[in-house]
Amino acid sequence: MSKDTNPIPKEIRFAALAVDVVCFRINEGRLEMLVGEIISDNNKYKGQLAHIGGLIKVDETAEQSVDRLLKDKAGLTNVYKEQLYTFSKVDRDPRGRVVSVAYLGFTNKNTSQLENTEVRTEWKSAHDSSKLAYDHNEMTKVGIERLQSKIIYTDIARHLMPEEFTLSELQKVYEVVSGEEMDKRNFRKKMLALGILHDTKRTIKKGVMRPATLYRFKPSK
Amino acid sequence: MSKDTNPIPKEIRFAALAVDVVCFRINEGRLEMLVGEIISDNNKYKGQLAHIGGLIKVDETAEQSVDRLLKDKAGLTNVYKEQLYTFSKVDRDPRGRVVSVAYLGFTNKNTSQLENTEVRTEWKSAHDSSKLAYDHNEMTKVGIERLQSKIIYTDIARHLMPEEFTLSELQKVYEVVSGEEMDKRNFRKKMLALGILHDTKRTIKKGVMRPATLYRFKPSK
Numbered sequence: 001m002s003k004d005t006n007p008i009p010k011e012i013r014f015a016a017l018a019v020d021v022v023c024f025r026i027n028e029g030r031l032e033m034l035v036g037e038i039i040s041d042n043n044k045y046k047g048q049l050a051h052i053g054g055l056i057k058v059d060e061t062a063e064q065s066v067d068r069l070l071k072d073k074a075g076l077t078n079v080y081k082e083q084l085y086t087f088s089k090v091d092r093d094p095r096g097r098v099v100s101v102a103y104l105g106f107t108n109k110n111t112s113q114l115e116n117t118e119v120r121t122e123w124k125s126a127h128d129s130s131k132l133a134y135d136h137n138e139m140t141k142v143g144i145e146r147l148q149s150k151i152i153y154t155d156i157a158r159h160l161m162p163e164e165f166t167l168s169e170l171q172k173v174y175e176v177v178s179g180e181e182m183d184k185r186n187f188r189k190k191m192l193a194l195g196i197l198h199d200t201k202r203t204i205k206k207g208v209m210r211p212a213t214l215y216r217f218k219p220s221k
Numbered sequence: 222m223s224k225d226t227n228p229i230p231k232e233i234r235f236a237a238l239a240v241d242v243v244c245f246r247i248n249e250g251r252l253e254m255l256v257g258e259i260i261s262d263n264n265k266y267k268g269q270l271a272h273i274g275g276l277i278k279v280d281e282t283a284e285q286s287v288d289r290l291l292k293d294k295a296g297l298t299n300v301y302k303e304q305l306y307t308f309s310k311v312d313r314d315p316r317g318r319v320v321s322v323a324y325l326g327f328t329n330k331n332t333s334q335l336e337n338t339e340v341r342t343e344w345k346s347a348h349d350s351s352k353l354a355y356d357h358n359e360m361t362k363v364g365i366e367r368l369q370s371k372i373i374y375t376d377i378a379r380h381l382m383p384e385e386f387t388l389s390e391l392q393k394v395y396e397v398v399s400g401e402e403m404d405k406r407n408f409r410k411k412m413l414a415l416g417i418l419h420d421t422k423r424t425i426k427k428g429v430m431r432p433a434t435l436y437r438f439k440p441s442k
């Protein structure tokens with residue numbers, strides 16, 4: 001803080017800042033989100049489930065805070081993330097004014113229980129509408145909408161896929177996210193026309209089907 | 222605040238919350254942004270230009286804060302706005318930790334000096350890279366990128382247009398935003414195929430050109 005300016009007066013530092021992550025993965029043909037149990041004693045939501053989140057520290061950015069909380073609370077590292085929306089309703093936290101910078105997270109980890117977690121975590125269907133703590137159901141809704149919208153015009157699906165995959169596997173992910181079945185030929189045509197896939201020239205054979213070509217996403221621009 | 226929970230301790234209410242608006246309009250064939258002069262005495266940026274912004278009050282959401290500040294500081298009402306990005310760098314404000322929830326704003330007002338403003342405002346080219354206060358040049362950059370990206374796959378351009386317009390006028394706006402000239406026939410074909418325009422069946426004649434059809438945007442979904 002430079003000395004030529006007065007500091008922000010205490011009375012306008014009235015809010016606490018938090019981050020929350022709507023973290024998605026695709027598993028067994030469904031879109032899942034990571035939630036954890038609230039353990040803090042002074043919290044009326046204790047024992048309930050919420051997206052992984054917590055307060056931002058004085059010396060860290062929102063992004064750094066997300067990385068720290070995903071690692072400490074959920075044992076997750078290397079999660080691709082991007083800012084989703086900042087939730088600022090005055091009464092969204094009963095303990096006082098807490099504004100939360102929400103992030104979208106994407107992983108392709110499919111272990112059911114993550115290791116070294118500070119809280120009990122679980123993956124549940126992103127379309128499961130049972131009550132989460134705070135305004136986290138609203139966060140889920142905004143997160144799913146953003147994902148559904150971005151999967152159409154960006155290569156965001158790359159963060160939900162393993163390194164190599166067949167076009168059928170990729171189509172399944174698009175279908176799971178959009179909630180709509182797609183025509184196989186149209187899907188192939190559209191994806192290849194986008195120019196975001198790299199043909200590995202290798203194939204994989206599963207069961208009685210004829211061998212399918214393996215693709216990767218080209219490096220992000 | 223409910224009584225069954227402890228309030229947020231003072232020591233974690235360390236940040237002040239602000240909003241800023243990267244407010245765009247199209248005027249005389251260029252993309253312009255609204256900036257205002259900083260007048261606060263305890264601010265090392267006093268006299269410099271910045272996006273319209275200010276601190277969020279205890280009892281208002283970020284959205285309400287944006288509406289209040291645009292009205293009070295710049296005399297602007299009925300601005301279409303959407304959240305852009307939350308800037309949380311630790312040292313972005315020399316007075317202390319201030320996290321800013323930035324918004325995109327769009328208007329089709331083209332008066333040069335707005336009336337009833339608390340600060341001196343001006344419209345400058347969005348591509349003018351002279352130094353703004355705080356991290357506002359970065360905000361401008363993020364705002365332009367978002368606009369350039371959204372104008373392709375959404376109907377966001379509606380907020381920059383008058384109610385009725387010709388396809389040539391619309392094309393001009395797309396060209397100004399993208400910074401690229403577009404082929405007239407391709408543009409017409411693409412825009413009409415999107416199904417977002419309503420043909421008023423009326424025409425307008427300018428100069429020696431043949432009459433051009435007037436369009437409106439269909440109501441937003």
